[in-house]
Amino acid sequence: MSKIHPIDVILHKRDGQELSRDEIQSFITGVVDGSITDARIASWLMAIFQRGLSRRELADLTSAMRYSGETFDSAPLGKFTVDKHSTGGVGDKTSLLIAPIVAAAGLADPMISGRSLGHTGGTLDKMETIPGYNTQLSLEEFGRVLAACGASMIGQTENLVPADRILYALRDHTGTVESPNLICASIMSKKLASGLNGLVLDVKTGSGAFMRRDEDARHLAELMVATGEASGTKTVALLTRMNEPLGRFAGNWVEVWECVDILRDRSHPLSADLIDLSITLAGWMLFLGGKAESADEGKLRAAALLHDGSAYAKWIEMVRLHGGDVSVFKNPAAHHRPAAQRVLKAEHAGTLTGMDCTEVGWAVQRLGAGREVPGGPVAAHAGIEMHVKLGDRIEAGQPMITLFSEEGALLDTPERMLRETLRITHEPYERQPMVRAVIAAADL
Missing domain, CATH: 1.20.970.10 (Transferase, Pyrimidine Nucleoside Phosphorylase; Chain C)
Incomplete structure (x- = not known):
């Protein structure tokens, strides 16, 4: 040439x-x-x-980025490897439930995750609140954990998809972050470099998503499905609602706490949406991996593995293999030690009919859960607890959100942000389904 x-x-x-x-x-x-x-x-x-870019150009760009450094060879595992990727949301902690469910079903989930980005949280930041948990394994160590228990959650290694790190840094400075083609190539190159046979994409839409409009989210989902399929990886995308925090908590340790309670089958009623989305996504993963005849059957099996303790056993095994202290899971509430907290109460009665979920995410970050500068620290015990969901009837003086921070001085601005964005009206509210659409190769 x-x-x-x-x-x-x-x-x-x-x-x-x-x-x-x-x-x-x-x-x-x-x-x-x-x-x-x-x-x-x-x-x-x-x-x-x-x-x-054309679909062919996008596939070629993704492939070139995927192989720009080292890649993970999943073949020695002898299992179907499948992962989930979310485009980011507030309180989105489904990975912590999905990885152990998938492992309990007999598949392998090589999950290479990221840190907080903008108003959204990061899986690595959450996992690192577990004392001793090491997210920075080499690919060889990564493979050993996967061989032992079927699930591992690590960060991107220095030599994995180096092209993406360079391009992403420049996209951030050139006003090109929002390009659907560049977003797709960035996400898919990293996911495919982990040797996946199957991939389920959770593409968020709504006020808390990077792609707020359904049509933009659908376009990105179609690009990612086409790119995954072109690489030989079975790929499906779900467009899901992100108009309020997912589950009960948003933050770092508090999200681990919520997931541990669910894995131990003692979940809070406000975690119902989180559980349903997690087993829906896991159901598709089991279907792609041949462990179920349909996504619906996969969802039923995922729910059973979650409730019978099988997924929790895999979670404990994975955390131990990463060096984590599993004793904190005996009473995760006691491990939550914020220096300051405050309860935001409703000023008048009505129905909670809306919020800007992105603004809620920024409030969580400003409590200390996010980074002030790239590479900076995050507060393990900063975050919020939601006491209400959209559509709930609210009484005057009712607790709506509890704010947690490791610095009392950080409570004022997030409280104001949350109070200003929550809309309590006397208008009717119609609850929307979590999954808005499913996009598979046959739909392209």
């Missing part, structure tokens, strides 16, 4: 031409080896943002 100059690749895309596989591969190679300048990478990203 003759040398392809990066300027030619930039100009071809700028002018609306379809890039060849060789052009895309050459450019990504140059991104990783440092031979292409940040200015040229930024220009190429903007050209993609403005001109878009």
Whole structure:
């Protein structure tokens, strides 16, 4: 193959031409080896943002990024490997329930997770509130944990999809973060690099989602399903509602606490939506992995594994193999030690008919659950407890949200943000289904 100059690749895309596989591969190679300048990478990203990519270009870009560094070989596990990815929400802790359910069903879930991003929480931040839990395993260690118990939750290794780290940092500085094609390539390259046979995507829509409009979420879901299928990975996407925090808690340790209670079959009524979504997603994973004849049957089996203690046994095994102290699960409420807390009460009676869930997420982050600067610390015990759900009847003076922080001075601004965004009216409220649509290869 003759040398392809990066300027030619930039100009071809700028002018609306379809890039060849060789052009895309050459450019990504140059991104990783440092031979292409940040200015040229930024220009190429903007050209993609403005001109878009064909399905074939997107598949080639995802593949080039996927193989830009080391990848995980799941074949030695001898099991169908399947994972779930969420586009991000508030109180979205389904991964903590799904991974042990899937492992208990006899599949393997190699879950490479992320940290908090914007107003949304991060799985790694939650897991690291478990004393001793190590999220930074090598791929060899990752494989050993998966072979032993069928589930492992780690962070991205230094050499896994290095192209994505470089491109993502520049997207953040060039106004190209919102590109559906670049979002898809970023998500799918990391997921596919973990050697998946199957992938279930939870694409959020609503006031707490990055893609607020259903049509935008559907477009992204279709791109990701097509890209996954083109790579040989069975892929399905669910469009799910994110107009209020999922479950009872939003934060870091409090979300672990909620999931441990569910795994021990002693869940709170306000966790019902979290449980239903988790077993729905797990049901699709069991179906893709051949452990159920349909997604509905998979959901029933997932529920049984959750309630009979099988998933909890896998959770304990996984945490131990990661070096975590499982004694904290005996009484997770006692391990919750915020320095300050405050209860937000309703000022008048009515029905809770709405909120800006993104604003709720930012309030959680400002309590200390998120990062002030990239790479900064997060507070393990910051967060909120929801006492009400959309559609609930509210009485004056009724507790609506409890705020937790490790610094008392951090309570005022989040309380104001929450009070301003909660809408208590006398209007009727119609509850919406959690799953708005299912998108599979046959639908494309």
